[in-house]
Amino acid sequence: MHRRLLVLFLLFALPAAAQTIALRAGHVINPATGAVQNNQIILVENGKISSIGTDSTLPKDAQVVDLSNEWVMPGLIDAHTHLTLSEIPGKAPFEASYLKEGTALRSLRGLHNAEIILRAGFTTVREVGNEANYACSDLKQAFKEGWFDGPTMQCAGKIIAPFGGQSVRLPPEQGEFWKWEYIDADSPDEIRRAIHENIYYGADVIKLVADNSAFHYSENDIRVAVEEAHAAGRPVAVHVYGGPAADNVIRGGADSLEHGFGLTDEQLRLMKEKGTFLVGTDFPAAHLAGLNPSNDTLANADVLGKKIIDRLGRANRIGVKMAFGSDTVTEMPGRTRADMMFDYLAVWRAAGVPPADILKAMTTNGAELLRIDKERGSLALGQFADIIAMPADPLQDVESLRKINFVMKNGKIVRSPK
Ligand SMILES: [Zn+2]
Helix, strand or coil: CCCHHHHHHHHHHHCCCCCEEEEEEEEEECCCCHHHHHEEEEEEEECEEEEECCCCCCCCEEEEEEEEEEEEEEEEEEEEEECCCCCCCCCCCCHHHHHCCCCHHHHHHHHHEEEHHHHHHHEEECCCCCCCHHHHHHHHHHHHHHHCCCEEEECCEEEEEECCCCCCCHHHHHCHHHHHHHHECHHHHHHHHHHHHHCCCCCCEEEEEECCCCCCCCCHHHHHHHHHHHHCCEEEEEEEEEEHHHHHHHCCCCCCCECCCCCCCCHHHHHHCCCEECCCCCCHHHHHHCCCCCCCHHCCCCHHHHHHHHHHHHHHCCCCCCCCCCCCCCCCCCCCCHHHHCHHHHHHHHCCCCCCHHHHHHHHHHHHHHHCCCCCEEEEEEECCCCCCCCCCCCCCCHHHHCCCCCEEEEEEEEEEC
């Protein structure tokens, strides 16, 4: 080919450079420290933050977004979601949700909720099981393909538990139908096998249930799960309420305890020492009242609601690392899944957790637990541009998060104030 022709050919063959987006940010919050910097310019190119500071020069062709009257921060992370699940109301047994809805419908429910929570400011979620037959993996794929705008999703696949999943004494005539949502694993070898199966089908995190049946996972069972999952680069999240089962989970080296409503100060101190995360799923009492209780722990909403506030306050005072996790699985009339996730803020406030620490639990800490802190969870050079903004200061009033009116996901604006 003639040289000049070749140059022309190359020029036209190259993809057009993606347009730079420049955010004029009035107040930028660093949730890792609680510090605020005013009048920053954030440049976003190819999905990532390419510059942040006061003296960035605006490229001529940049698309400028005026957020000069807004508080800007990294997108929110919920480390304990079940977007594909909604409990059937009216005290139906917990299992009714997966007896009545198949994987296709569950995926669509997940898509519906994912779109709502992304627009509300949650740019990353960790689905910790109860996702039918690996619906989360399919949703994650659909978002990666760009078919829909959704949050970054991490999936746990099927929950690993001793025989029977989280079902309590179903009649034997019904068969082991919990296996649509759970894998029975009653020995270290079965735990290893279950982890391999989950990872094969797309799991990013391994979820175990330690104390939902007569048999609790031993410290050695947990250690085996942790060794196996870590060898594949996945963290381990364990559902546990408290008692000796929680000792096993902490000492066995789990990355996070999910729920932990009954944790003692001694256990919380051990978690701090070992760097174990608490994902407290700190339910407001009103939400607990709507749950279909699958066990005695969930039976009395008011008592448990108070216990949760107390435990959250103690965990905060002791200095346990906490990541925000909502575990919202019910519906309330006229309210979205996102509205309900923000209801947890009132519990954190009631427990005396300062707004800065709440924001940290919802961003920096979540990113660390999810092992994505090199890519997401802060506004820094080279991070994916998951950016939210709101017209009021969440460090003064954390409920300002309900007013989020700008959301950028991987550099794409999915919601804008104008
Ligand atoms: Zn859950």
